[in-house]
Amino acid sequence: MEKSSIYRYIMYVVGGFVLAAGCAKISSPTGGPRDTEPPVVLKSVPENGARNFRGNRIVISFDEYLVLDRINEKFMVWPPMKRMPEIRIKGKDIVIRYDEELRDSTTYTFYFQDAVRDLNEGNAINNFQFVFSTGPFIDSLSVTGNVLKADDLNPPETTLIVLYIQKEDSAFLREIPSYIALADQDGYFRIDNVAAREYRIYALKDVDNSKNFNLPDEEIAFLDSIISVTPEKNWIPVIQDPPGSLPKDKRAADTIVLQGDYRLYLFQHEKKLRYLTSSSRNAAYRLNYTLSLPPDTLGFHFSIPEAEPDSYFTESSKKGDTVRVWIADSALYNRPLINTVVKYPFTDSAGVDVLREDTIMMRFIVPRTPVRGRVRPTPFRFTSNISSASLRPGEALVFNSQTPFREPDTSRTWLYELEGSDRIKIPFSMDTDSTNSCRISIKGKFGMNKNYIFIADSASFGNIYGEHCDSSAFKFTVKGEESYGKLVLDVNNHEGSRIIQLLTNEEKIVREVLMDEDG
Known part of the structure; x- marks a missing residue:
């Protein structure tokens, strides 16, 4: 073939590719609906709920690839082992290994909380646990209930339910619980594979993931009496398929809020420690000091050492935990730095309330604004x-x-x-x-x-x-x-004082009435 013919042939081929590319429709690849289902357990060795198992290796197989979210924080074994088991992902499997000799005739629970998630979307299996027994019997009792916020009776978010084998009621401050579960989005909880004995039950907003109540701002709920778990009243058949037991296309959606045996009301624990939480100077002439608790009999004392006492005055909030200082002397409030001395209640390391003195420098720098022409005085507005x-x-x-x-x-x-x-x-x-x-x-x-x-x-x-x-x-x-409308409430058969609150849609208090007796 002549060179000119070969050249002409190549140009035709290249031109064809260019034309095809120009006519092609450019679009992003499209996929199906987003996966919202958690992984499904296909099998395990041994089976979940196995009896007479004495091995040191467990393999749990799922239908998709996995990740373990904060497994070192969320994973728990009951009864506790001397060394934490080794947990790793191998493809679509979770492999658990441990070297410890297991106890005789004991039910072991490996609790993952919501750490097991699928790789692509992060869908979690809530309250996933693997249970086996070293003897012929397995603990099979259940504890159920509902947890609600005490102030509005709505279900709280991400709340732990914990059981402690009956000890002194301060065990939840320092010890790991015997059993643990997450309440669902409606506040319902169910703890399975519980042994027959007496327990204390708590609900907890676990801020630091310690699994016990150890921070002053953590919310808590509890029953003031011990619960007794017995076969007669705590044998509760499973009434709905747990996550992972059926293929995704065969699971039925939940349509009702389940009601359990125990009702827990979550509340913010009253602060006991006294300290100064903040100090600020948001305006040249105004200083603010906030306390963790009202000062009570110890009082709050304020002074500006280099100023006359009549050059400022203090006011307290209705609760008494916020003190506002108004500086009336312009020579004083025009200073960028004001040296203040405050004495306030403080809880020391021994738990004793003392009057603590601090020197605090209050800083305020007037922002510069461009001035054009004559400045008119600002009228007082209210x-x-x-x-x-x-x-x-x-x-x-x-x-x-x-x-x-x-x-x-x-x-x-x-x-x-x-x-x-x-x-x-x-x-x-x-x-x-x-x-x-x-x-x-x-x-x-x-x-x-x-x-x-x-x-x-x-x-x-x-x-x-x-x-x-x-x-x-x-x-x-x-x-x-x-x-105006009239709202009449007849409140009876309730011991102790009651507070009746009328709220707006934004839950702001419009009216509040204290009741000490029925009526």
Whole structure:
């Protein structure tokens, strides 16, 4: 073939490839639906639940490749072994090895919590455990129940249920539990392969994964009595397929919330340790100190060594665990650093509450802003509790500000009742909150279904830093009882004090009533 013909042939072939590539549709590969199912156990050697097993190697085979999530933290053996078994992944298998001689006629439980997950999506087998017995019998009793949050009765997230063989009630502070399980998303739990004996039961939000209650901010639930596990009442047949027992396409979805034998209510343990949790200076003239607990009889003491006592004053929150310091002297609050001395309750290493003294440097640097032209003084601003142009029956008109009010000039304020086009001047009282100088209440004889207007002339209100308000008017209606609903509760057969709370959709407390007796 001549060279020109060969050249022409090659050009045709290359051009064909280019044309085909140009006509091809470019798209990302598509897959099926996302896998949401955990791995399935296909077989194991020995079988899960085997009896008379004395070997030192266990192999559990699954239908897909696996990963072990934080296995050293989550894995637990009962009864405890002197050395932790070696656990490794081999393809789709979990291989467990141990060198320890096993006890006679004993049920062993290897608990994985939710550490076993598939490789691709990380779907976990919750409460996965492998059980065998070295004797002819295996522990086969179960403990079931439900755990709920005490404040709203909703199921909590990621809550451990632990059983301790009956000992002193402080064992859960330092010892590893005898049995453990995770509650499901509805708060239901089931602990299987439990031996017949007496236990203490707890629920725990295990913040540090220690499997015991050892941090002050961990939530806990418990029964104040011992539970007795017996064949007569704790032989509970399995009523639904556990994860991994059936192929994925044959599993039935759960449609009900299961109810167990025991009910646990999770709550935040009351803090006992006293200490200073924080100190801040978010404004030049305001210092904040927060305590872990209200100071009680030990008190909180504050001073600025180089300042006169009347150049500042302190206020405490309603609970008493937050102290706010207002600095009135401009020469003092204009300093970038203020040296403060605080004395506060502190729990020492022996558990004794003492009065501790600390020197704390409070820093604030005024941010620089560009100045153009003449700067007008900032007027003093405050807000009211008027909502939708109305107040509730019996409610006072309340003003709130970001800085402490100075003494108001009542000669420049007026309160009127509005009747058509007429204004009727009515008397009122004005009081600054004794615990919050940023709050003023105005009280008058407000009638239901009547209209009012409160007028404040310029400079009638101001703060201790020399800022004055502009003239303002606050118009409002006091609604009648027919504008509100009535909620009647009949609470009976409950011992002790009760707190009834009315909450918004965001679970903010609107009203709160303390009840000491039925009614």
